[in-house]
Amino acid sequence: MSKVSMRVNGRATSGEIEGRTLLVEYLRDTLSLTGTHVGCDTSQCGACVVHVDGQAIKACTMFAAEAEGAEVTTIEGMANADGSLNTIQQAFQDHHGLQCGFCTPGMVMSAAALLKDNPRPSEHEVRQYLEGNICRCTGYHNIVKAILAASGQDVSAIAAE
Amino acid sequence: MPKDHGIGASPKRREDIRFLTGDGRYTDDINLAGQAYVHFLRSDVAHGRIRSIDMAAAAGMPGVVRIFTGEDFADIGGLPCGWCVTDRHGNPMQEPKHPVLAHGKVRHVGDPICAVVAETLSQARDAAEAIVVDIEELPAVIDMKKAVQDGAIKVHDDLASNLCYDWGFIEDNKAAVDEAFKAAHHVTTLELVNNRLIANPMEPRVAVGQWEKGTGDYTLYTTSQNPHVIRLLMGAFVLGIPEHKLRVVSPDVGGGFGTKIFHYAEEAFCTFAAKACRRPVKWTSSRSEAFMSDAHGRDHVSKIELAMDAEGMFTALRTDTYANMGAYLSTFAPSVPTWLHGILMAGNYKTPLIYVNVKAVFTNTVPVDAYRGAGRPEATYQLERVIDKAARETGRDPIALRRQNFITEFPYATPVAVEYDTGDYHATMDKLIEIADLAGFDARLAESKTRGKLRGLGVNCYIEACGIAPSNLVGQLGARAGLYESATVRVNATGGLVVMTGSHSHGQGHETAFPQVVADMIGIPEDMIEIVHGDTANAPMGMGTYGSRSLAVGGSAMVRATEKIIAKAKKIAAHIMEASDQDIELKDGKFTVAGTDKSLAWGDVTLAAYVPHNYPLKDLEPGLEETAFYDPNNFTYPSGAYCCEVEVDPDTGKVTIERFAAADDFGNIINPMIVDGQVHGGIAQGIGQALLEACAYDENGQLISASYMDYAMPRADDMPMFTVDHSCQTPCTHNPLGVKGCGEAGAIGSPPAVVNAVCDALQRAGKNVTHIDMPLSPARVWAAMNDATANEGAAQPAARSSGSAEGRSLGGQA
Known part of the structure; x- marks a missing residue:
């Protein structure tokens, strides 16, 4: 066991971990931040996406030890300071961009990373960017719509919400 | 002006707040004081006799609490099956034992052999690796048609054969159906595969068992769609715990799609082990485990024949299906290819004579059970594909052929034992033609051509039966539960x-x-x-x-x-x-x-x-x-019409969904936003089945699609935006809300639309391709276009026997 320290959602954290402990295990098991989910074991599904030093990372692809000293943001750190939903979260609710909610944290984290790099993506660009996030419930229609709406684009022409 | 509250409004979902902020409480988020972790050592061969299990090294490893084997469950009931089908001779189906942990034999890759309980999950996994299981490997039973031949190796030594049941529906109509075929003006025949799928809810299954020494009370936290059913099945039939001493909790559950209906061995294990170990025991499925332990779906091989008169009226329908049960009977498996499939074979049409035969077969594969639609997609796919083929063979417009055969008067008693209360199939077809902009198809076709792409249009109808009931009827049909x-x-x-x-x-x-x-x-x-x-x-x-x-x-x-x-x-x-x-x-x-x-x-x-x-x-x-x-007095019967437009790349065979429209009649609607979302998701799963998803076994029974690297889940860039409409409403007449149900329609209605569209694209390009089996991967489509054999793993070898275009498209040994 060894000690790891990192800032998570603006707070200093530390814990005793094994060398093989993944970042997602540190977040879920050590810090009890269970909003970050595990949907696969081959780094395909994207339910565990978090931000490490501003970059979207699948938290199952990184050892906790690799995040030593890093600034990590999880879904629990995404709401506005007053606790209200941020723009992306609100767009997901407004446009029914989630059903069971399991992939949702990863979707929101990926969407935030996309919009940071590309503030007004096309529908095609959104779909391409989400290649690493699997949703089984929504058929992606309303997720794509929510992300386009969160970028400030008019989605009223897109059929049916 | 849309309503802003009450029935017919679309208020924002209140549950979204917790899901969007990471505050959902899923089963894996539950950790109990003092809990231990279990890791299951699973069979890596499809079929074999367990000679010995050497646990000596593992038992002494750090953190190991206890290692369980099938011996520990010798006095415990097996997992029960909740539906007994009676075969065409009046005999009950063959029903094998389903032990919690394998005993004597392993029968599929993933069959649990040992359960290692340890202080941490890592320790449990490490110890499982040190267990040596000596298995005498037996030939795997994979091909359903070979499995039911005389002398075939048996999955269950104590059963008479691998045939679970041979079901005829309605047996008394068989002779009349055969006569109608003899008198038919035209008969269209189609052999097809309904590909084996895995439901893949994004949340893998989890079970946490707890036992209170002070009270003797058990609690199971589990990822279930029906916690009361688990309490009854597990309590009464497996572990002998009275219901008042057993609590089952299913908190937020990350999708189900059918696969979380069933009672699974891991639930019984964790509950049992919590008492045996005097501490809570937790299991979290990995995705790899999910592929080989969650019940699979579909996996039918069918031959359907449609008889028509000279005017194009359907006079009779006959189907023969081999349905894969897998190695054991999952909770509701026997009902899926029978009652949930046979009663839908009339579809939206007034075909007067119908006979359905289903042979359910045991194989050395993961048990197969209900997956979104369950039986109804299999019925719809056969029917709507054969109608499209019949239209082509007789030079009729596929929409007109459907329309002339529509049921138009309700209530309507079908020849397959159900009575549709309401519907208006012309209305949904009219609506579809409008929202799919069929009038603009020719222009889009021409535009595709300028880019060297083949465009095709597929249309179909569907009907489904929801809210299965009433209890006294389903009891007669073999259900061992009320509904x-x-x-x-x-x-x-x-x-x-x-x-x-x-x-x-x-x-x-x-x-x-x-x-x-x-x-x-x-x-x-x-x-x-x-x-x-x-x-x-x-x-x-x-x-x-x-x-x-x-x-x-x-x-x-x-x-x-x-x-x-x-x-x-x-x-x-x-x-x-x-x-x-x-x-x-x-x-x-x-x-x-x-x-x-x-x-x-x-x-x-x-x-x-x-x-x-x-x-x-x-x-x-x-x-x-x-x-x-x-307790309802009838099913509800949602119906609709779906349209898919595809482009096929003639150089690669890649299919792109360009447009998809769905016109559904769900009766009254409570929340249109939620209904749209349900349809979107169903369509995506149907497109996934049609284009991408194949749960494939090789001839040795190895599951060769057991991760997201190998099993093609639909991704955002595989899907178009969908056009959905549910303004055609014929309310259900027998429930107080007039609602029909909308959860499965998309998955039922969409696969034939996609395949019809691809066949249409190829036919328009002058290729004589009448059918390609799902999934329509580029290799299969290219092979079909070029009269070649697709060289990729076939999900269902039982379909390979035919030397037809269908057989060729499956690849391998045709």
């Missing part, structure tokens, strides 16, 4: 109320939609109503969520309970206002006496119920809490 639903409405003194329902919500938005109904009935804001579900300790016995039944059955129970609440509240109001309860009206949360200006607020009456000072105590008990159980 009612329950609701308790508990009104609090201050007027807010809680609905405790047996319907489980795992993405369907019940917490938002159910209050819309109750709020409308009473005339109070939706936020005064809370929905409680997913815990046997605080909801009445209920049958859970599957088969698009929640609103039609669970919602109806909630309406009935609310009606009882309103009736009692009116009596209280009548007493206080000194009027007859017949004269009391409830509107907008206010009780009034007809013809007077007297009124009482909802909250005044609810307070009186719990502070009964001015109250008819002689005639009425205090309190305001009512329960209703609702």
Whole structure:
């Protein structure tokens, strides 16, 4: 066991971990931040996406030890300071961009990373960017719509919400 | 002007707040003090006899609490099957034992052999690696048609054969159907495969078992669509725990799609081991484990024949299906290829004579059970594909051929034992033609051509049967359970109320939609109503969520309970206002006496119920809490018409979905936003089946699609935006809400639309391709176009025997 320290959602954290402990295990098991989910074991599904030093990372692809000293943001750190939903979260609710909610944290984290790099993506660009996030419930229609709406684009022409 | 509250409005989902902020509480988020972790050592061969298990090294490894094998469960019941099908000779199906841990033999890759309980999951895994299991490997039973031949190796040595049942429906009609085929003007025949799929809810299954030494009470936290059913099955049939000593909790569940209906070995193990180890035991499935332990779906090999007269009227229909059961019977497996499939073979058409034969077969594969649609997609796919082929063979327009055969008068008794209450198939077809812009197809076709792409159009109809019921009927059909639903409405003194329902919500938005109904009935804001579900300790016995039944059955129970609440509240109001309860009206949360200006607020009456000072105590008990159980007297029959437009790349065979439209008739709609979302998701799963997904075994029974690297899940860039409409509404006549159910329609209606469209694209390009089996991967489409053999793993070798285009498209050995 060894000690790891990192800032998570603006707070200093530390814990005793094994060398093989993944970042997602540190977040879920050590810090009890269970909003970050595990949907696969081959780094395909994207339910565990978090931000490490501003970059979207699948938290199952990184050892906790690799995040030593890093600034990590999880879904629990995404709401506005007053606790209200941020723009992306609100767009997901407004446009029914989630059903069971399991992939949702990863979707929101990926969407935030996309919009940071590309503030007004096309529908095609959104779909391409989400290649690493699997949703089984929504058929992606309303997720794509929510992300386009969160970028400030008019989605009223897109059929049916 | 759209409504902003109540029935027909689309309020934002209240459950979204916790899901969007990471505050959802899924089963894997539950950690109990002192819990140990279990890792299952699973068979890596499909079929074999266990010679020995050497656990000596593993038992001494760090953190190991105890290692269990099948021996530990020798005195415990096996996993039960909830449906017994009677075969065409009147005999019950063959029903094998299904041990919690493999005993004597392993029967599929993934069959659990040992369960290692340790202080940490890593320690449990490490110890499992040190166990040496000596297995005498036996030939794997994979090909369904070979499996039922005389002398075939048997999956279960104590059964007579690998044939679970040979089912004929309706057996008495068989001779008349055969005669009609002899007299037919034209017969169209199609052999096809309904590809084996894996439901793949994004949340893998989890079970946490707990046993309280002080009280002897057990609790199981599990990812289930129906916690009460698990309590009954596991308590009564597996572990012998009376229901009052067993609580089953299914908190937030990350999708189900059918695969979380069933009772699984891991649930029984964790509950059993919690007592044996005197501490909570937790199991979290990895995705790799899910692929080889979650019940799979579909996997039918069918031959369908359609007889027509000279005018194109359907005169008879005959189908032969081999249905894969896998190695054991999962909870509701036998019902899927039979009752959920056979009764839908009439589709939207007035074909007078129908005969359905199904042979269910045991193989050395993961058990197969209900997956979104369950039997109904298999029926719809066969029917809508053969009609398209028949239209082509006889030079008819596929839409016109469908229309001329539509059922137009309701109620309609089909020749396959069901009675459709309502529907308007021309209306949904008209709507489809409008929203899919069929008028613009030729222009789009021409535009595709300029880019060197082949464009095709596929249209089909579907009908489904939801809210399977009534209980006395399904009992006759072999169900070992009732299919009612329950609701308790508990009104609090201050007027807010809680609905405790047996319907489980795992993405369907019940917490938002159910209050819309109750709020409308009473005339109070939706936020005064809370929905409680997913815990046997605080909801009445209920049958859970599957088969698009929640609103039609669970919602109806909630309406009935609310009606009882309103009736009692009116009596209280009548007493206080000194009027007859017949004269009391409830509107907008206010009780009034007809013809007077007297009124009482909802909250005044609810307070009186719990502070009964001015109250008819002689005639009425205090309190305001009512329960209703609702057992429907028929299925509901949603229907619709779907249209898919594809482009095929002639150089690579890659299919792109360019447009997809769905016109559905779900009867009355409570929350249009949620209904749209359900249809979107269903369509995506149907497109996934049609283009991408194949659960494939090789001839040795190795599952070769057991990760997201190998099993092609639909991704965002595989899907178009969908155009969906549910403005055609013929309300259900026999439930109080007039609703039909919408959860499965998309998955039922979409696969034939996609395949019809691809065949259309190829035919327009002059290729004589009448069918390609799903999934329509580039290799299969290219091979079909080029009269070649696709060289990729076939999901179902039983289909390879035909040397037809169908057979060639499957690849391998045709």
